[in-house]
Amino acid sequence: MTGRDGGAPLEPLGNTPVVILVRPQMAENIGTTARAMANGGLFHLRLVSPRDGWPQDRAWRTASGADRILEAATVHDSVDDAIADLHHVYATCPRPRHIVKTVMTARGGAAELRAATQRGLRVGLMFGPERAGLDNEDMARADALIRYPLNPTFMSLNLAQAVMIMAYEWWMAADATPPRTLMTNETHVATKGELENFMGHLVRELDGCGFLRNAQKRPGMVRNLRHFFTRGEVTEQELRTLHGVVRELAHPRRMED
Structure with missing residues (x-):
């Protein structure tokens, strides 16, 4: 595996899931994925056989400042190599496949990811190529599948959007922000x-x-x-x-x- 440099990715918040992009096709999508990851507190990126090689300057132009995630990203020749040090792996599944395996929503998957990391286990999230997604051999390596319950008549997401959904659910699984608050600025609610x-x-x-x-x-x-x-x-x-x-x-x- 190779990385662009030895820098640490932004500010890792404890034991966070590894995002694994399998055979990503466009450097721009890798950059926007890093941006989505940083928003949700995910900082570890692994690339499996990126089509155009790595590193690619175009990725940095679309990362909006999430540069250190890209700088610390590692490249792997196979899914097996990318997940070898992980204890649990979850794979996103955009369409039904002929596989007998547990399928969870993004929210359910994020809850299980949180539970596993709190026990000290290392976990990963696999995302497939932009056009076709993960193939059956890729998904066979996963412990469970994650499928987003979106509009069944239109379920088209780009790679960064798919990562953003999981990053958001990961963050929200431990977020304590109240669901409703009143912005009072320099005043206060009257007694x-x-x-x-x-x-x-x-x-x-x-x-x-x-x-x-x-x-x-x-x-x-x-x-x-x-x-x-x-x-x-x-x-x-x-x-x-x-x-x-x-x-x-x-x-x-x-x-x-």
Whole structure:
């Protein structure tokens, strides 16, 4: 196996899967694959018999800065050589084959990859050539197959897209980002005390201008106003703006010159 230089790939995050490109055909696709890998925290790339040899400068032009992944990539004459030091190998399978083997989704495969690496095992992900994908001999070397549940009437992915899906699922399998958050920038979500202060201000002015003059309806009208402001996460800045609005509305209307 040969590499362009001995540099380490970016910042490897522990024991991460090895991406194995089997007989890749275009240097540009290898470069965009490295870019996809870096996005998902995958840093180890192996090339099996690249059609145009290696290294290829065109790969660096499409890697968008993921250069060290390419620099540390190794070249192998066969799939057997590329996977010899791995404990588990998963192969992407774009179309059904006459093979009896476990088939998983990308999400299911990523979960198993995480579990294996947490036990200290080394794992690999195999991707086939751009036109035809992996052949039966390649897939016979894999422990399981991964197939993406995409639109069954159109399942066309380029190599980097296929790698990106697995890189994303690998990353998300351990990601703790909350599924929903409110961007407040320099302000903060208003506390109940701040909200109650505003409600008191609003109700006082509405009483003063006569809007709440119907004593029978007044409690329900105030509740409706309170519900309006407690349905979402109103920010402190928004409440300050509304205080200003109420103050201005409470003043006598000035006549224009």
